[in-house]
Amino acid sequence: MIKYRDKHKYAELVLELERTGHGFSAEGITALDEIRSNYATQVADDNTHQTDVTLEVGVTPRTITIKGIFPEDSSPMIGSCWDIVSDPTKWFPIGWPEQGWIHRRSADPAIPGDEPVVDAFPRLQTQTPANSVDLETLRQVTEPGRYERGSCYYEQGSVTGIEFVDDSLQATVQGSRPYEVQVTLSEGSYVSGQCSCPDDTVPCKHIVAAVLASGDIEAVGDGQSVDALLEEAAAKEL
Template sequence: MQRRAAVISNLKQVTPTRAVEWTVTDHDDRRACDWCRAHELTTWASDALGAEVCPACGRLFESPLGEPDDDSQPKRDRLPETPSDPVTPILFGTTLPEYDPTELVGSNRPLIKYREKSKYADVVCELERTGHGFSAGGLDALGAIRERYAAQVADDDSHQTDVTLSVGRTPRTVTIEGLGTNDSTGVIEECREVVSDPAYWIPLGWPQQGAIHRRAADPSIPGDDPVVDAFPRLRTQAPNQSVDVESIRRVTDPGRFERGERYYERGAVTDIERVDDQLEATVQGSRPYEVRVTFAGGNYTEGQCDCPDDTVPCKHIVAAVLASGDVPVTGGDQSLEELLATASPATLRQVCHELADEDVSVRKRLYEKLGGE
């Protein structure tokens, strides 16, 4: 009951449809609920919601449970349309034969993320950018992939961890954990077949992270923006070489670091600029947060963020550091002090004039700093 209530509360945060008509059907065998995954002989189906659910979920959805306040009501008046044709997902963190993600268009696509953790790896399947979640049939199909792989390694003495499947509170994200790193390609290929098939999707609405990739008021799926605009590192799939990521991992709470990775991977870091050892960026969380980071010799040294988390580094700082390798560094070969020391007085005066003409706040600072001299 507690899980079902949490699912309904989360659905109402993003699902704008409320007044729905239900078709009640009695079945000879038990059917899985698209929301809570309970198996019942009687189901309630809604064309408006695009879902077939158990009676308990239907009744809870009709109740005031989890209803958001006026400030956080979903802004759309309908749920996203479900595509009729397969949609190629974005594969992040690894490559597959004959697959080039930079050729894809539209970051509203499904996403498959490969996360290698020394000996073992996870495969994360996400539909949140499409405004959908996995139906009960989709969860069963992914569960069958887990079962086949678990049976495959059951007698392998070198495989010393369980193969598990976890589903997000609302079924937008499914993670298969405990894969051997040498076996991941086959599992990813199987997952790709399921994730790309809209027959396994149900419309839920766009959460905040999905809205980042929604480039129009009424977007198509997959959309018309280049994928690499949202995921620049797809061009190489290479780790960030310009910053020692371990320097920030060592000083970050593991949970915050993992959440920061997810923020970066979903493209939440925008308006990023890196000038010598300073980085400024906007990171989209529950609202946009401004982040500033200082590096020294490619190592993270300190960061500031205007989010309410008092712990530094927070997940937004982690995301900004991970994204720093996706932008060029201005002045990376010469410090600002060296640059000023080699510039002529005439050049410095010209630059000050240009900056003062472009920005009145710079003009004011010049009067404040030099007016008394």
């Protein structure tokens, strides 16, 4: 997929392999960077072009963004990039999560790893929100489309690294890249949340996924404050 984004004077192209279970290989990234470099050379002598032409690779190489393009040049750039984005020889398997195994980037990325996906992402083992989660309140405060996408993220096991202390939940949600989520709950009901994703609407789909996953683990504290727990804990427990 290639997304076009108009940024006033300049535009950017977002190249995605998000739903294929693959990322761009080193060869693919090099080929896309060559397109970027050629375009940068093309506009170097144009005094009206006053920004850098950059290529940014996501935390996992599923998403690449090329920035600093004149909008009128976007069509030929999309055509050039599509030859790379649509070429499976420029991909390598990551295995998230459909293929069952996590693949490791290495000198030979075609060799799969040996870590089962359910071990790396335990949410794949249950996929059903616990009864302790107040789904009705969450639905009421969430735009329907975001709720459905967040529910899909939860069911796919995209919520990892969950820490739940008292009513404070922190988690990582794997979208096009990992996003950090912080949520405040009250007896299983959503109160407020923050997410590192670019979506300004709260709750976003990542917050929804984290709230749905909150019922999968038992909160530390059982109504006690962290300070009280530290005071009561034995040295061995600490």
